[in-house]
Amino acid sequence: MGKMIDKMKKRWGVETLGGVLLILFIFSITGMTALYVRKFVFGWLGFDAETPLWIELIAWVLVVFPSYQILFLIYGFLLGQFEFVWNFEKKSLHRIKSLFVRE
Numbered sequence: 608m609g610k611m612i613d614k615m616k617k618r619w620g621v622e623t624l625g626g627v628l629l630i631l632f633i634f635s636i637t638g639m640t641a642l643y644v645r646k647f648v649f650g651w652l653g654f655d656a657e658t659p660l661w662i663e664l665i666a667w668v669l670v671v672f673p674s675y676q677i678l679f680l681i682y683g684f685l686l687g688q689f690e691f692v693w694n695f696e697k698k699s700l701h702r703i704k705s706l707f708v709r710e
Contacts, residue, residue: 619691630691633682640682641675676700 615627648670654663676696683692 621691626688629686630688633679633686633688633692637675637679637682640678641671644674644678645671 612624612627615630616622616624619627619630621627621630645667649663649666652666654666680689680692680696683689
């Protein structure tokens, strides 16, 4: 477990165990909040067990993915880790973009 924490500290540029735990906390609360957003929006749209999977997937890409990114930035800002979160977002979005666009 110690090696994994040290690896995360080095990779994320964090000096303390508390910093790593705070970042992991940001990831977890962002994910949980995104699930609540999904539940609310999908309920509002009237999705149920009869909704075709392809429609749910499109809605997920259009609703849940962007809401996760925004929530991640908000929680990072509120918990004092905006610089890390902003750099992580830029890297992640660049990787996603590279799947669709050749540079």
